[in-house]
Amino acid sequence: MSDPTREAAFDLLGAVLLRRRSLEEALSTLPQIDPRDRAAAHRLAATVLRRAGTLDAVLAPYLRKEPPDPVRLVLRLGAAALLLLETPPHAAVATAVGLARSRGLTPFAGLVNAVLRKVATSGAAALAELDAPRLDTPTWLWTSWGDAARAIATAHQQEAPLDLTLAAVSEPPDGAALLPTGSVRFPAGTRVADIPGFEDGLLWVQDAAAALPARLLAPQAGERIADLCAAPGGKTGQLAAAGAEVTAIERDPTRLARLAENLHRWQLTADLVQADATAWMPPAPLDAVLLDAPCSATGTIRRHPDILHLKRPRDVQALTRQQDALLAAAIRMLRPGGRLVYAVCSLQPEEGSPRVAAALAQGGVRLDPFTPEELQAIPEARTPEGFLRTHPGLWADRGGMDGFFAARLIRV
Structure with a gap:
């Protein structure tokens, strides 16, 4: 049968x-x-x-x-x-x-x-x-992850839990574990549609690590902020919920439509623009830019195990060129003193600090390290340089988290 x-x-x-x-x-x-x-x-x-x-x-x-x-x-x-x-x-x-x-x-x-x-x-x-x-781990990935490889690959053996970001005025739903970083967590396999408040737009699906870059940008009410490569919109939602005047840039029309649907359900607003972020410029310099750049997405293997079979080393090389172009464009959008958070949901070293080094070498920005106080909820994710680096092996007793790299730059 x-x-x-x-x-x-x-x-x-x-x-x-x-x-x-x-x-x-x-x-x-x-x-x-x-x-x-x-x-x-x-x-x-x-x-x-x-x-x-x-x-x-x-x-x-x-x-x-x-x-x-x-x-x-x-x-x-x-x-x-x-x-x-x-x-x-x-x-x-x-x-x-x-x-x-x-x-x-x-x-x-x-x-x-x-x-x-x-x-x-x-x-x-x-x-x-x-x-x-x-x-269960391709050799090229295992080698690239260095000393953290076994912890990462062990975490990949299990499904990821369901993490949610709360709207500013929401209370954690019943049955949720409140994480130190402010996200809430349900066990793997939880149906998000069954969680009170989801259909009402009071919360949205977003891994605990994915919620960190927008928080580290520290958006303030009234600030003019661009969210580049913005779909599906979780980070746009975080910025808008903080009261910022957000412009969300997304090249793909289907993904932009999904972003619009999400913002409508969350009862949040942003100016949505279909454009290539490397070519778009704001009408006036911005206070801040959040760039969650296209990447290999190896930090999300727990949720997308097809990545283990689809990605190749040459894909990473091509992506780094795109990331450099997006970083250069993001810097041009900022006013002097404006800040940029660059992030990727990747575990690959090439997509992290070398991209920041390349941007610094071009001039016009300085590194603004994340402080121990900013990352006091997850101190193990702060690198000696002041970058954010998470991976699925962190918080193993709580169910882990996605792999992310983030850095903050200031326009000079």
Whole structure:
């Protein structure tokens, strides 16, 4: 037998691993199915993407030769159901065999049945002996993360919790843990639509680390501030909630429309501009600019495990050129004494301090280090240079956080 969850999960994995599309894009093109099946398929596919190296290592002893790619997808789905999602063995094996048959892989149905029965019997013991964090992390990423690699990769083994930013006048909802930085947290798997206040715009989804750059910009009421590359709008919302006069710049019209919808639901206002931030200039110099630049997004792997399979080192090299151009443009927008916070949700060193050094070398700005007082809620995230550097291994006892780099510059 097969079922809608496995069918949809197979489609999602094929889109990511065989056609190199993002998981979010693949989700948007799924056929209409019951929302519960869709959510379960997303969870199953994300589990396979997160733990693919480990699953392949468990399967390897039972495969005499490399199976075709679609067959490996079926085997990974079955192994994930057995070992990571606690699906009863009979159901996990039967649905995997049914999936193979429904996808035109009937000649391999016997192989799927035999391999997964062996996994059901001895896979858990094999799994316990493996170095899962290392196996599930591409070598180039592991190497780039240095001494923090194991802590980061260990955090990637689990789903991320659900973090929310509160509107200025909101009280934390029942059941939420209030974090030292001011965000609130619910356990992984919480349905945000069920949280009181979400539909009323009193709070929005934003990782605790993602909320820090706007707070470190310290927006003041009446200040003229640009939020560059602004969608989906969490940081725009923070700036507007503080009373700033915000101009949100976003190049992509679809993402800009989503930003507009979010601001409407949050009952906040900003001037929305569809433009390339490297070419746009304000009518008058600004008090502050927040630049959360396009990046490799490796700091969000817990939420987007497809990144493990889609990103390559050459992608980072191309992004650094774009980041330099955006930084130069952001500096031009500022009045003398105006401040700029540069941020990326990346764990890659090249996208952090070297970009700040390049901007400083061009002149016109000085570094304004974050002070220990500003980061007293999370002192371990302050670097010796006064940068912000978070990663998923921080706050391990609280559920971790996304990886972010941020720095503050002042126009001279």
